[in-house]
Amino acid sequence: MNSAVLTAQDLTIGYVHSRSDKTVIAQGLNLELHTQELVCLVGPNGVGKSTLLRTLTGLQPKLGGNLLLKDKPLEKYTSKALAKLVSVVLTSPVQVGNMKVRNLVGLGRFPFTGLFDSHSPEDDSAVQAALEMAGAEGLAERFVHELSDGERQRVMIARALAQEPLLLVLDEPTAFLDLPGRVATMQLMRELAHTHGKAVLASTHDLDQAMHLADKMWLMGKDGAILQGAPEDLVLSGAFGTTFAQPNLQFDLKTGSFEAEIKPEQRVVLQAEGLADIWTARALRRAGFEVLVDGPSDLPRVEVVQQNARTIWKLILNGVALEFDSIYALLLGLSA
Amino acid sequence: MHATPTPEVPQSPAPPASRNPGRIGLFIVLLLILALVFVASLSLGSVSIPLREVVRILTGEPALKESWGTIVLDFRLTKSITAVLVGGALSLAGLQMQTMFRNPLADPFILGVNSGASLGVALVVLSLGTAGTALLAGLGTLGDLSLALAASVGAGLVLALILLVGQRVKNPTTLLIMGLMFGYAASALTSLLIYFSRPERIQAYTIWSYGSFSGVTWNQLRVMAPVILVGLGVAILLTKPLNALLLGEDYARSMGLNVKQARFFILLSASLLAGTVTAFCGPIGFIGVAVPHLCRNLLRSADHKVLIPAVILVGAIAALVADAIAQLPGSQYVLPINVVTSLFGAPFVIWVLIRQRRGATSFTV
Numbered sequence: 001m002n003s004a005v006l007t008a009q010d011l012t013i014g015y016v017h018s019r020s021d022k023t024v025i026a027q028g029l030n031l032e033l034h035t036q037e038l039v040c041l042v043g044p045n046g047v048g049k050s051t052l053l054r055t056l057t058g059l060q061p062k063l064g065g066n067l068l069l070k071d072k073p074l075e076k077y078t079s080k081a082l083a084k085l086v087s088v089v090l091t092s093p094v095q096v097g098n099m100k101v102r103n104l105v106g107l108g109r110f111p112f113t114g115l116f117d118s119h120s121p122e123d124d125s126a127v128q129a130a131l132e133m134a135g136a137e138g139l140a141e142r143f144v145h146e147l148s149d150g151e152r153q154r155v156m157i158a159r160a161l162a163q164e165p166l167l168l169v170l171d172e173p174t175a176f177l178d179l180p181g182r183v184a185t186m187q188l189m190r191e192l193a194h195t196h197g198k199a200v201l202a203s204t205h206d207l208d209q210a211m212h213l214a215d216k217m218w219l220m221g222k223d224g225a226i227l228q229g230a231p232e233d234l235v236l237s238g239a240f241g242t243t244f245a246q247p248n249l250q251f252d253l254k255t256g257s258f259e260a261e262i263k264p265e266q267r268v269v270l271q272a273e274g275l276a277d278i279w280t281a282r283a284l285r286r287a288g289f290e291v292l293v294d295g296p297s298d299l300p301r302v303e304v305v306q307q308n309a310r311t312i313w314k315l316i317l318n319g320v321a322l323e324f325d326s327i328y329a330l331l332l333g334l335s336a
Numbered sequence: 337m338h339a340t341p342t343p344e345v346p347q348s349p350a351p352p353a354s355r356n357p358g359r360i361g362l363f364i365v366l367l368l369i370l371a372l373v374f375v376a377s378l379s380l381g382s383v384s385i386p387l388r389e390v391v392r393i394l395t396g397e398p399a400l401k402e403s404w405g406t407i408v409l410d411f412r413l414t415k416s417i418t419a420v421l422v423g424g425a426l427s428l429a430g431l432q433m434q435t436m437f438r439n440p441l442a443d444p445f446i447l448g449v450n451s452g453a454s455l456g457v458a459l460v461v462l463s464l465g466t467a468g469t470a471l472l473a474g475l476g477t478l479g480d481l482s483l484a485l486a487a488s489v490g491a492g493l494v495l496a497l498i499l500l501v502g503q504r505v506k507n508p509t510t511l512l513i514m515g516l517m518f519g520y521a522a523s524a525l526t527s528l529l530i531y532f533s534r535p536e537r538i539q540a541y542t543i544w545s546y547g548s549f550s551g552v553t554w555n556q557l558r559v560m561a562p563v564i565l566v567g568l569g570v571a572i573l574l575t576k577p578l579n580a581l582l583l584g585e586d587y588a589r590s591m592g593l594n595v596k597q598a599r600f601f602i603l604l605s606a607s608l609l610a611g612t613v614t615a616f617c618g619p620i621g622f623i624g625v626a627v628p629h630l631c632r633n634l635l636r637s638a639d640h641k642v643l644i645p646a647v648i649l650v651g652a653i654a655a656l657v658a659d660a661i662a663q664l665p666g667s668q669y670v671l672p673i674n675v676v677t678s679l680f681g682a683p684f685v686i687w688v689l690i691r692q693r694r695g696a697t698s699f700t701v
Contacts, residue, residue, distance in 0.1 A: 082592065083591050
C-alpha cells in the first residue's frame with residue numbers, strides 16, 4: 001500500500017517581510033502526498049502555487065501549522081538529509097554553458113558526496129540510473145546548451161532523480177515546451193510515480209494533460225483554498241468551472257475542457273453525419289450561429305453530402321442552393 | 337505496480353570528466369608554459385640576461401656578472417613571483433564572482449574592493465601635505481608599506497561592509513547592485529580628493545592607479561604571499577559549493593547547500609584575494625574577468641574542480657606575459673601593466689569569443 005510521504009496539517013503559507021510584516025497567501029491547508037501518486041497542482045496565475053511548492057520543499061519557511069515529512073517535522077531535518085528525500089525541478093530554465101549532461105545530472109549527487117564532490121562508483125551508477133529513468137541516457141555526453149527545451153527538461157528531471165528522492169516536486173515543468181514535449185514530460189512524471197514508486201507533485205497550467213494523467217488534483221483558487229480529488233471528482237462537483245470562472249470562458253462538463261464563449265447571433269439548421277457533423281457544427285458556432293438539427297424553412301440550412309468520394313457543403317438560403325468544397329468556403333458564403 | 341528490474345550495466349560508461357587523460361595532459365602543458373614564462377621573465381628587461389645565466393643564478397652559482405645576480409634576485413624574482421600571485425589570485429577571484437553572480441561580466445572588483453583600496457591610497461597620497469609626502473619618500477620601504485597599509489584598510493572596510501550586507505540580502509543581484517553602490521561612493525570620495533589636490537600629488541596617485549608588479553619588495557611579499565595563499569585555500573575548499581551554485585541559489589539550497597554560509601566564504605575569499613592584490617600592486621584590471629572565460633573555453637567545462645587549478649595557472653601565465661611585454665625588453669621604457677593587459681588582452685578575448693560555438697558561454701541570459 002502506498003504511504004504518506006508528506007503531510008500538511010493546518011498549514012499557512014506566505015512571505016515574511018519583517019518580524020511584524022507578513023503576507024499570508026493561504027491558510028488552513030490539509031494536504032497529503034503519497035508514493036506512487038502523481039498529483040497535479042492547478043489554479044489561475046498568481047494564486048500562490050509556487051509559494052506552496054517552495055514551502056512544501058523547505059525552500060521557504062511556513063508561516064504556521066505542521067509539515068511532516070515521513071512523520072517527522074520538515075524543519076527538524078538538516079538540509080542535507082532533506083535533500084536526500086526531496087528534490088525539485090524549478091520553473092526557470094537553467095542556463096549553463098560548457099557543461100555536459102552527465103555532469104549536470106551528477107550535481108544531483110551533492111548531498112551524498114564529500115568535501116570535494118568526488119564521485120564514488122555508487123554515485124556514478126546513481127547518475128546512470130537517473131539518466132535512464134528520465135529517458136535521457138542518450139543525451140549524457142551532449143552539452144546542456146545544445147539541447148532542445150524538451151530534452152533539457154528531461155535532463156533537469158534526471159538531475160532531480162540523481163538525488164534519489166522519495167518526493168519529486170516540479171514547478172510548471174511543461175511551461176516552455178511544445179505539445180509533444182508537454183505530453184512526454186507528463187507521461188514521464190506519471191511513470192516515475194507508478195513504475196518507480198516516487199511521490200510526484202507538479203504544478204501545471206496544462207489542464208488537459210493533467211486531467212488525463214494525474215491521479216489526484218489540487219485545485220487552488222483565488223482565496224488560497226485547495227480543493228482536492230480525482231480530476232473527475234473536481235469536474236463533477238463543478239469545482240473547475242468556479243475556480244477558473246471568467247466572463248467569456250465556459251467549462252464544458254462533457255469534454256472536460258474550457259471553451260471561449262461566443263454568443264450566437266443567428267440560427268442555422270445543419271444536416272450531416274459523423275465527424276463532418278461535429279466539425280461543421282463547431283465551425284458554425286465559432287462563426288456566431290446557433291446550430292439546430294431542424295427548424296423552420298426560412299432559416300439558412302446546411303447539408304453535408306458525399307458526391308463522387310468528395311465532401312460537399314450545400315447551403316440553402318431563401319430557396320437558392322449553393323455548393324462549397326470546404327468549411328472555410330462555406331463560412332465565407334454564409335457571411336456574404 | 338512494482339519497480340522495474342535494475343537496468344543493465346551500460347556497455348561503455350563514459351569516464352567522468354575529471355579522469356580525462358587529455359585534460360591531465362593540458363595541465364602538464366600549462367605547468368611547463370608557466371615554468372618557461374617564469375624563467376623568461378627573469379631574463380627579459382632593460383638588461384637582457386641569458387637564460388643559462390638566469391638558471392645559474394637561481395641554482396646559487398655565481399653569475400658571469402655580479403650585477404646580474406642582484407638584478408635577478410632582488411628585482412626580477414620578486415616581480416615575477418608577484419606576477420604569479422597576482423595573476424592567480426585575480427583570476428580565481430573573478431571565477432568565484434562570475435559563478436556566484438552567474439554573470440559573465442563580474443570581475444574581482446565588482447563589489448568595490450578596489451575602490452575602497454583606491455580611496456585609502458588617495459587619502460594617504462593626496463591629503464598628506466608636502467611635508468607628509470617628503471616624509472613618505474624619506475621613509476623609503478616603510479613609506480611603501482604605508483601605501484599598502486592604507487589600501488588594505490580601505491579594501492578591508494569595503495569587504496566588511498559587503499560581508500555584513502551579504503548576510504542580509506535575499507538574492508545575489510541585490511548584493512551586486514549594493515557592491516556597485518559602495519564602489520561609486522568610494523570613487524566619488526576619491527574624485528573629490530583629486531579635485532582639491534595639487535597636480536604633482538595627483539600624478540603620484542595616477543601612477544599607483546596604473547598598477548605595477550615591480551614595487552613589491554621581499555618584505556612586502558612576506559605579507560602578501562601568505563594572505564593570498566589563505567584566500568586560495570578557502571577558494572579550493574569552496575569547489576563543491578561553487579559547482580552547486582552554477583544552477584542558481586534555489587537549486588543549490590534544494591541540494592542541501594547552506595547558501596548563506598557559502599556566500600560568506602566566497603565573498604571573504606574573493607575579496608581577500610582582490611583586496612590584497614590591489615593593496616600591493618594597485619588596481620590590476622582585465623585579468624580577473626578574462627582568464628575565467630578563456631579557461632572555460634579551453635577546457636570546455638564549468639566544473640570548478642578543473643577550473644580552479646586552470647585559472648590559477650593561466651592567470652599566472654597571463655600576468656607574467658603581460659609584465660614581460662610591459663618591460664619592452666631591451667629598452668629603458670616600462671609601460672603601465674593595466675595598459676598592456678587591456679590593450680593586448682582585449683583583442684585576444686574577442687577572438688576567442690568569436691571562435692566559440694553559439695550559446696556555449698557559461699551564463700547565457
